[in-house]
Amino acid sequence: MSYTAWILITASLVGFSCGLIGVLLILRRMAMMADAISHTVLLGIVVAYLITRELSGIHMLIGAIAAGLLTAVLVQSFHSLGVEQDASIGVVFTTLFALGVILIATKVGNAHLDVKHALMGEITFVPWERIELPWLGSIPEAVVVLVVVTVIVLLAIIGLYKEWKITSFDPALAASMGIPVLLLHYVFMSMVSVTTVAAFDAVGAIMVVAMLITPAAAAYLWTDRLLVMFVLSSSFGVLSAIVGYYIAAWLDTSISGSMAFTTGIVFVLSFLLSPKHGILAKYIRPAVPAA
Template sequence: MTYTMWIILTASLVGLSCGVIGVFLILRKQAMMADAISHTVLLGIVIAYMVTQQVSGTGMLIGGILAGILTAFLVQMLHSLKVQHDASLGIVFTTLFAVGVILISTSVGNVHLDVQHALMGEITFIPFTTVEIPLIGAVPKATALLTVVLILVIFFIIAFYKEWKITSFDPALAASLGIPVIFFHYLFMTLVSVTTVASFDAVGAILVVAMLITPAASAYLWTDKLMWMLILSGGFGVLSAVIGYWIATWLDTSISGSMAFATGCIFLFGFLLSPKHGLISRWVRPEAWKEEHVS
């Protein structure tokens, strides 16, 4: 496979994983949790480096996952103490991210781990770090990791589809049916953390947030059915990766930034032209739109 195709494939895997997870973030009204976790995993990654002295590997993954779970726990704890949810997010993620930045500046030293790399990633270097896979050959390490993460995400979504659906739309009903809502909340936050950490080194925090939120928000404009929303969101993530790479090549600019920009363009297209919620649909068929939304 060519250098270009490895980059597009890696970004597409990020789009698929984040797109599917992002649907439930949108439905649970926890979209900004993606922003919080994508920043606070920096603290887990830095601490993992301080323990293992390695800038990749299992230690980094575990550190980032634990930081994501810690973020979800602290936000939930502050919210239970009557602090508003958005305020809880702001307090936790800025504090933990700041601690990570301070540790990078004071304790990590001269290694390939800095705030700029954390925010923007460096997807152009992905094809150069490979791992040998039996029957397949040399595969970029990030691509292999993201493939495993995508399989895990799809497995858990399918295995607990009914539980995710009920806990997302009506947590009170889920609790009355005996579904452990808190368990599924933290399981979901773990999936968000795993997806974020796996994508973090390759594409950076900005693109992770864009892929977690914008494709799902775009899919929400086109359909009200959960299954189709999952399919569309994953598809929009892949489309954003392809279009974003083309834009970056055309303008000779940041690949991750261009892909994030592409997610916004796809959302704008749906915001204007989607048949149910599109702005133009309201102008063209105002009466039909009013009837549908009033009823």
């Protein structure tokens, strides 16, 4: 398979998996949590490196997931103590991310681990970092990880579809029905962390945030049905990844940045053209005469 094809597959998997997770983030009014976790996983990656002095391996994944879960626990704890949720997210996210930056500057030294790489990623390196798999041959490691994560996310959403739907729209009703709302919250935060970590090294924090929030926000403008929203959001994520790559190739600029920018274009078009919530539809729709 060609170099370009592997980049497109990697980015499409990021768009697809983040698009699915993003729907639940938007419905639960937790969009900023995506921004928080995509930055605080840097702390987990740095701590894992400081413990092992190795830049690859399962310990990096474990460290990043632990940092994501720590973020969720701290935000939830502050919120339960009376702090507004957006303020809780802001305090935890900036503090943990800043700690990660400080550790990089003072402890990491000459290792290839820096803030610019964390923010923008380096998707052009993905096709070169490969592993050998039986029957499949040599495949980029990032693709294998993202396929596994995408399957996990799909199974979790399909298997607990009813529970996600009820807890997202009416947590009080879910609790009265005996559904473990808090447990599902932390399961969901684990899904966000795993998805973020899987995409983090290849595409960076900026694209992860864009893919988690913007396709889902665009899909929300087109439909009120949860299943359709999942399909639209994941499709918008894949479309943004593919179109963004060719924009980057045309302008000779950052691939991840172009993909993130394309998600914004998709949202603007949805904001203008969606039949129910779009700006143009409000002007075209005939006014209802007063009774």
